[in-house]
Amino acid sequence: MIRLFKHYVPHTLLLLGLIDFVMLLLASEAGWLLRIWQISGSASPDLARLPQSLTFAFTLQLAMVGVGVYGAEALQSLRFTAARLCVSVSLGILLISLLFFLVPTLAFWRSNLLYAMVFALGGLMIVRLLLAQKLGSDVFxxxxxxxxxxxxxxxxxxxxxxxxxxxxxxxxxxxxxxxxxxxxxxxxxxxxxxxxxxxxxxxxxxxxxxxxxxxxxxxxxxxxxxxxxxxxxxxxxxxxxxxGRVDLDSLNPSWLIFSDGFSAGRRFSSAGKRLFDLVASAVLLVLGTPLILITALLVKLESRGPAFFRQKRVGLYGQSFEIVKLRSMRQDAEVGGKAVWAQKDDPRVTRVGSIIRKLRIDEIPQAWSVLRGEMSFVGPRPERPQFVADLEARLPYYAERHMVKPGITGWAQINYPYGASIDDARQKLEYDLYYAKNYTPFLDIVILLQTIRVILWHEGAR
CATH class of the missing domain: 3.40.50.20 (Rossmann fold)
Incomplete structure (x- = not known):
């Protein structure tokens, strides 16, 4: 493992990522050379194209991280890798097209982009065919x-x-x-x-x-x-x-106290985190309002009751606040207001609710809580007071997860399926403690990118 900004990255995946980046640069240049050769009959490398090539490689690699190309399965199954490479390159090309529209000086010719995409897919698959087994072997x-x-x-x-x-x-x-x-x-x-x-x-x-x-x-x-x-x-x-989690079975208080983590030096990065939350939540609310309104109408048409619901949650330092979500369950989902864990194939979830939960559309209104400063985009999921009281009594160190602001997505959400029991809560607590202990902007970026994987492949939705 190599430690980058307090977060550990397997050195084999880091090596694979570096090789991929070089391959993407070569694919970008090959696309240019092929198109110029078609036009003029001759072509030669040109450093003036480096900004476009770097943009191409960097954007596609971000998409690969987000889609899950560098997960543990990446070195185990070529079929799995091929499917995710196709999705990530396609998504990356869409992002590049948007970026080129906003910054025309970075633009490719459309034919160049097509050729570079084909070269990139071919080159990335060849890299995995040649290196996947070796990188996953005991030698490394x-x-x-x-x-x-x-x-x-x-x-x-x-x-x-x-x-x-x-x-x-x-x-x-x-x-x-x-x-x-x-x-x-x-x-x-x-x-x-x-x-x-x-x-x-x-x-x-x-x-x-x-x-x-x-x-x-x-x-x-x-x-x-x-x-x-x-x-x-x-x-x-x-x-x-x-x-990637704090193991409760081997944990003792002195380790938490004396080990590296919970650094006061993150005050500056926390200010940056809050600035990001303000801008991103405002943009999401503005752009997402049409989708929220359409979904709210569908919720109302399918079942009786309000399209939105408010619910108390426990946030930073144990303070309660209300979140707003699009309703995905029947109005009578909890008789007498008693909190009930969500289950797999939960019969209380409506048909529209099932779709919006998988796509995480029901979470969008929580951007209002982010804008108000009660939540962040990244952090431990806020739980209901009834669950918190029970979990604090049954799980050691559960209160420590409230030392950071709760979030819409988090380290536990991208690494563990939806929690519906005390054992699930224990497993997710271990990830939450890891996040609280090792928080950096780099880890937030990793989580935000990996949330794309969770949404695309419907991981953990119930």
């Missing part, structure tokens, strides 16, 4: 040695078996700190020099997965391993990096 993965052989070590073992895992396990060292859950672990007493053993296994990282750390930390061993140049990590930090 970090070798990690685990100190511990109990249930915590078994969790790392299960994580290493996931598709898209960025590491392989070089071995386990049993530290005699509890029951053994990983067979084949080498006993620490059988290793004369742990630092030399780590180097001999070719490990680039050691993860401390002890069941009992009190008076059991092998400080001398860890110091010697560290001085060999091998990275030493505790389990909570390792899981945060590899899963």
């Amino acid at each position: 993965k970090r070798r990690v040695l685990i100190l511990g052989a109990g249930p915590r070590a078994a969790r790392v073992q299960a994580l290493a078996k996931r598709d898209g895992a960025g590491f392989v396990i070089a071995g386990y060292v049993s530290m005699n700190d509890g029951p053994t859950a990983v067979p084949g672990a080498v006993n620490r007493g059988d290793i004369a020099n742990l630092a030399a053993y780590v180097v001999a296994q070719g490990a680039s990282e050691v993860v401390l997965a002890l069941e009992e750390r009190r008076n059991a930390l092998p400080l001398q061993d860890l110091l010697r391993v560290k001085t060999t140049g091998v990275h030493v990590n505790d389990l909570s930090s390792f899981l945060e990096r590899e899963t």
Whole structure:
């Protein structure tokens, strides 16, 4: 993993992204050269076209990120990748056409754009045919040695078996700190020099997965391993990096207090975030008003009751506020006002409601809450007071998610399906804590782009 602005990106995907960017630049130039050759019979490269080529490559790559071309599945299925490449390149061309309309000096000829699109699709698929299996192989993965052989070590073992895992396990060292859950672990007493053993296994990282750390930390061993140049990590930090969430099972308050995160230095970026919220929410409300009105009419025609509904939610620092949404359920969805989790294929959802929930149209009126400053575009989803009271009593650290402003979309929303139970809420809380701990404008941009994937492929809608 490579850390970019406090967010971890797999180095294989970063390498693939860089190769793709070069391929898109080449596709852009090839489109120019082909068209000029058709007109004049000769063609040569020209640096004067660099602004157009950079615009082409940058816009298409943003579309690829948004559609999900760089997800974990990207190195697993060529069919999956081909489908998303076609969608992303098509979407990218539409964005480029709009950009060229607004900034004519960056414009391509239409024939150039068509040729560049074809070259881009072909080149990107060739890159994946040649490199996908190699980039997903163990050669590009970090070798990690685990100190511990109990249930915590078994969790790392299960994580290493996931598709898209960025590491392989070089071995386990049993530290005699509890029951053994990983067979084949080498006993620490059988290793004369742990630092030399780590180097001999070719490990680039050691993860401390002890069941009992009190008076059991092998400080001398860890110091010697560290001085060999091998990275030493505790389990909570390792899981945060590899899963993109704060693991509640291994978490303790001291880790949250002393680990990197929750930086006061983000005050300046928060001001930028608020400026973005103001501009984007105003634009969305203006442009989205016709769609809101048409949808409201359809909601009224299908079922009795108001087209909009207001609902109390819990926001920043636990303060309550009201959100406005287009109604997607029957008016009698909650008898007596009792809060009920939404379920898969929920019978309370109307036919129009089913469509607008999948397309997230029902969320558009929440831009009013963003404009007022009660919400942001990106942040943890605000929950209802009844749910919050129950979840704070049952889930540790749940109140900490209210230390950042709630959002329309968020890190949990793009990484986990719609939550409808206490267990779902726990999983989403882990993502929310990761966002609160590692917030940067870069992470917000990633979330906004990945929200396109969620909307296009109807991920998590109920």
